[in-house]
Each structure stands twice: as C-alpha cells, then as structure tokens.
Amino acid sequence: MPVSDTVSTPLMPYQLPFPADALAEIVVPDAVPKDERLWVPQAENVWFRPLCLNRSQGYWMNFLRVRRSGILSRHRHPNAVHGWVLKGRWHYLEHDWVAEEGSYIFEPPGETHTLVVPEGVEEMITYFQVNGIMSYVDPWGRPLGYEDVFTTIEMCRSHYASVGLGAEFTNQFIR
Numbered sequence: 729m730p731v732s733d734t735v736s737t738p739l740m741p742y743q744l745p746f747p748a749d750a751l752a753e754i755v756v757p758d759a760v761p762k763d764e765r766l767w768v769p770q771a772e773n774v775w776f777r778p779l780c781l782n783r784s785q786g787y788w789m790n791f792l793r794v795r796r797s798g799i800l801s802r803h804r805h806p807n808a809v810h811g812w813v814l815k816g817r818w819h820y821l822e823h824d825w826v827a828e829e830g831s832y833i834f835e836p837p838g839e840t841h842t843l844v845v846p847e848g849v850e851e852m853i854t855y856f857q858v859n860g861i862m863s864y865v866d867p868w869g870r871p872l873g874y875e876d877v878f879t880t881i882e883m884c885r886s887h888y889a890s891v892g893l894g895a896e897f898t899n900q901f902i903r
Contacts, residue, residue, distance in 0.1 A: 751903050754780055760791060760814070760853065765891040767793060768884050774800060778901045779855075781881050787859040788877045794818075794845050794852045802842040802867065807860035809835040816852030818845045827854070840865060 734743075756779050761767070767775035773796035780789040787807075791814070794800060800818075811833035819826045820841035827833050835841070845852050864872040881902060885895040 754901060754903065756901075765888075765893060768887045770883070771800075772796070776880075778880070778884050778898070780903065781877055781884070781898070781901045782903050783877055783881070784903070785859075786877055787857060788880050789855070789857045790880075792852075792854050792856055795850065797845050797847045797849060800843040800845060801862075802840070802865055804840040804863045804865055804869070805835055805837065805858070805860065806863075807837050809833075809839075809859065810857040811835070812855045814853045814855060816845070816849045816854075818843055818849070818852055818854070820844070840869065 758766070759777065759779060761777060767777055769775050770792075773794065775793045777791040777793070778788065779791070780787075782788065794816075799821075811827065811831075813827045813829050813831045813833075815829055817826055817828040821844060822841045826846075858875075861874050861876040863874045866872060881898060884898040884901070888897040889895040
C-alpha cells in the first residue's frame with residue numbers, strides 16, 4: 729500500500745523497521761542508584777556511575793560522585809567535555825566560576841584544570857560526557873596517567889565482578 733493511502737494518528741508509533749545494523753538503545757532506569765554496588769570506585773571517596781561507554785567513538789558518560797572536599801584531580805582534555813551538576817558544587821583553580829547544582833559546563837578542547845570540591849560540600853554529583861581521554865598532569869603539564877573509554881570499561885568490569893554482579897554487568901553500557 730502506498731504511504732499516501734495509509735491512515736495515521738498522532739499517537740501511532742513509527743511503522744517501518746529500524747535499520748538492521750542500528751545499535752540497541754541504552755536505558756538506565758536507576759541512573760543515580762541507591763545500590764552502592766553500582767557506583768564504581770575511582771579514588772578514596774570518589775565514584776562514578778557509568779551510563780554509556782562508547783568504544784567506537786571513544787567517549788563515555790557517567791555520574792561522578794564525590795564525598796570529600798579538596799582537590800580531586802588536575803587533568804587535560806584534548807576534546808570537549810560536557811557537564812551538568814546534579815548536586816553540590818565544585819570549581820577549577822584556573823577559573824573564577826563555581827559550578828553549582830543546575831549548572832551546565834562546557835570544557836573546550838585543550839583545557840587543563842584542577843577540580844576542587846570546596847569545604848562544606850557533603851556530596852557532589854555531576855553528569856559528565858568525556859570525549860577522548862583525560863590526561864592527568866602535574867602543575868607543569870607533565871603526564872601522570874590517563875583514562876579513556878577502555879580503561880573505564882576495565883574499571884567497571886573489575887568492580888562489578890568484585891561485588892558479585894559479574895564483569896558482564898558492564899556490557900549493558902557499552903556501544
């Protein structure tokens with residue numbers, strides 16, 4: 729039947745098949761979980777909750793949760809980073825702004841900064857999309873380490889295996 733001969737209503741879902749090679753969507757219903765096992769430890773009193781780990785495009789999205797004040801890390805991004813503060817506040821030593829609950833942050837490629845959670849913040853949770861890598865550096869830019877989507881996947885697999893969820897629990901976030 730030609731498309732012009734079909735009847736449709738505004739609430740009718742799309743009627744044609746999706747592309748055969750399209751990836752499945754990711755739905756994370758408990759994105760800010762109550763189950764502590766879902767938070768992957770990154771450092772003392774620092775965890776992340778994976779949302780999307782995209783191997784083919786080299787980015788990852790997560791919630792970063794910090795339950796301590798002070799310097800979290802000094803790092804550089806060769807690609808853009810997006811952030812949205814859900815709880816608490818933080819700032820960079822290199823800038824005069826403060827990212828507070830509800831703030832959106834765009835970090836341009838080439839940015840190097842030192843993330844600080846100020847005194848009095850009991851918990852900070854920020855959504856981040858990191859494109860490419862995070863290169864940890866000292867104050868003079870000398871490399872100290874890095875994270876990318878592959879090291880992040882490995883951290884998740886190792887953690888989820890250690891808490892009884894199984895390394896394969898990570899697969900739901902990988903595209």
